[in-house]
Amino acid sequence: MSRRSLTGERYLNRNTQDLTRDDWVLAGLAALSEGGIDAVRVERLAKRLKVSKGSFYWHFSDRSDLLSALLDRWERDFTDQLIATVAPLPTPRARLHALAEEVLNASNNGVDVAHAEGAFSAWAVLDPVAAAKVRAVEARRIGYLVSELSLMGLDATDAELLSKGIYLALLGVFAARRYNPVLAEDDVFRRIVDLALDAAK
Amino acid sequence: MSRRSLTGERYLNRNTQDLTRDDWVLAGLAALSEGGIDAVRVERLAKRLKVSKGSFYWHFSDRSDLLSALLDRWERDFTDQLIATVAPLPTPRARLHALAEEVLNASNNGVDVAHAEGAFSAWAVLDPVAAAKVRAVEARRIGYLVSELSLMGLDATDAELLSKGIYLALLGVFAARRYNPVLAEDDVFRRIVDLALDAAK
DNA sequence: TAAGCTACGTACGCTACCGTATGGATCACT
DNA sequence: AGTGATCCATACGGTAGCGTACGTAGCTTA
Numbered sequence: 001m002s003r004r005s006l007t008g009e010r011y012l013n014r015n016t017q018d019l020t021r022d023d024w025v026l027a028g029l030a031a032l033s034e035g036g037i038d039a040v041r042v043e044r045l046a047k048r049l050k051v052s053k054g055s056f057y058w059h060f061s062d063r064s065d066l067l068s069a070l071l072d073r074w075e076r077d078f079t080d081q082l083i084a085t086v087a088p089l090p091t092p093r094a095r096l097h098a099l100a101e102e103v104l105n106a107s108n109n110g111v112d113v114a115h116a117e118g119a120f121s122a123w124a125v126l127d128p129v130a131a132a133k134v135r136a137v138e139a140r141r142i143g144y145l146v147s148e149l150s151l152m153g154l155d156a157t158d159a160e161l162l163s164k165g166i167y168l169a170l171l172g173v174f175a176a177r178r179y180n181p182v183l184a185e186d187d188v189f190r191r192i193v194d195l196a197l198d199a200a201k
Numbered sequence: 202m203s204r205r206s207l208t209g210e211r212y213l214n215r216n217t218q219d220l221t222r223d224d225w226v227l228a229g230l231a232a233l234s235e236g237g238i239d240a241v242r243v244e245r246l247a248k249r250l251k252v253s254k255g256s257f258y259w260h261f262s263d264r265s266d267l268l269s270a271l272l273d274r275w276e277r278d279f280t281d282q283l284i285a286t287v288a289p290l291p292t293p294r295a296r297l298h299a300l301a302e303e304v305l306n307a308s309n310n311g312v313d314v315a316h317a318e319g320a321f322s323a324w325a326v327l328d329p330v331a332a333a334k335v336r337a338v339e340a341r342r343i344g345y346l347v348s349e350l351s352l353m354g355l356d357a358t359d360a361e362l363l364s365k366g367i368y369l370a371l372l373g374v375f376a377a378r379r380y381n382p383v384l385a386e387d388d389v390f391r392r393i394v395d396l397a398l399d400a401a402k
Numbered sequence: 403t404a405a406g407c408t409a410c411g412t413a414c415g416c417t418a419c420c421g422t423a424t425g426g427a428t429c430a431c432t
Numbered sequence: 433a434g435t436g437a438t439c440c441a442t443a444c445g446g447t448a449g450c451g452t453a454c455g456t457a458g459c460t461t462a
Contacts, residue, residue, distance in 0.1 A: 018409060036327055038239050043449060053451085054410045062451070122323040124380035126237055131380040138381060164389045165396070171376045172369030179325035179332040180339060188365045195366070199396055219439060244419065254421085255440045263421070 019049060021059040025069050026109050032070060033116040037123040037130075040067070064129075071133040074120055077108050079137050083144055092148040093197060100193050103170065104186050118174035142167055152200045162196050220250060222260040226270050227310050233271060234317040238324040238331075241268070265330075272334040275321055278309050280338050284345055293349040294398060301394050304371065305387050319375035343368055353401045363397050
């Protein structure tokens with residue numbers, strides 16, 4: 001088989017299609033997004049990538065090594081990146097509206113963000129390791145919402161309650177999107193956000 | 202092993218502990234609620250019930266036969282029953298408030314309703330048959346919400362949007378409850394309902 | 403050109419399931 | 433006492449998946 005050349009830590013003269021650890025992570029994210037964590041199987045991913053398991057166990061120590069990588073990747077790509085996208089907007093209201101649009105329609109490396117989010121939530125229910133990561137991510141997200149709502153003049157407890165409410169509705173959208181799209185229309189969530197923002201006066 | 206006596210269609214002199222189809226369904230619901238649809242496995246349930254697979258395949262043709270029974274059971278116990286419970290209350294507002302309390306804290310045959318609901322939603326994502334049933338159930342639930350909100354004076358489109366919003370938040374509660382209970386406190390959902398009802402004036 | 407490393411292929415044992423085939427034990431009924 | 437029905441146990445073959453052992457082709461470096 002063909003190989004790639006490398007010098008030091010950098011890849012040069014990439015004249016082959018040898019897989020990287022990242023290729024497996026992306027394939028894992030796609031599989032997770034489509035079929036849930038139970039669809040993230042070493043041999044299925046290998047088939048999908050047209051290689052054998054030997055490749056997988058070269059890049060990863062075992063399956064749970066891949067699963068950890070999925071969680072880390074998700075944290076980076078699906079949280080920090082989102083907030084950074086809307087940060088330049090001038091007002092809290094504009095930022096929250098933009099965030100809603102981003103979250104509803106964004107895609108990352110070909111993976112629909114909303115679908116992936118639902119898959120991560122469902123995964124967290126079944127796996128304590130995933131649950132810890134998801135809780136940490138959600139704490140940061142809700143913290144961000146609270147800070148924005150505080151900027152709009154809400155006191156701490158109101159901001160907290162409203163933030164959680166908005167986020168719960170978003171979780172509902174993520175869950176429903178994949179089996180009942182009519183229920184999870186974008187407009188419904190937009191309306192919820194508007195209602196919350198109006199309640200924030 | 203000991204058997205039971207029967208006369209016609211009715212069981213009499215039940216001096217044994219032979220299992221019924223219903224026992225398997227309840228065990229399946231418990232397993233689904235705890236570990237998702239992937240935890241509903243014939244041999245695991247048999248172990249749980251301290252019998253062999255032979256019993257299962259006596260009561261069911263195959264695994265999907267059990268899964269269908271789970272869906273039917275859920276529809277009966279977790280929908281019709283809930284609405285019937287709150288029906289006697291005088292005003293829409295009282296009925297909706299009671300419904301929220303019911304949904305958040307009810308248990309059915311030892312199965313926490315909120316946990317089970319989340320499991321059914323997650324199942325619907327992965328299985329078209331489950332998705333069809335869940336969509337049908339949700340259509341009825343939302344239809345009920347719409348009718349109550351209409352009684353409160355909302356026009357059709359507003360009632361529809363608010364109903365969907367409330368239900369999406371509820372789905373979020375169901376999803377989050379099992380891995381992030383702090384996020385899914387009862388008070389948060391109560392506040393959402395109040396907000397929606399206030400918006401309905 | 404020889405050696406060594408990289409990235410993968412192949413083959414194996416193991417476990418957890420599914421569904422079937424078949425037999426056995428207990429009851430009802432006669 | 434004998435027969436049939438009910439409910440379950442046991443044993444089997446088959447698949448999917450995990451992780452390991454080991455071989456190997458192509459590159460890199462000397």
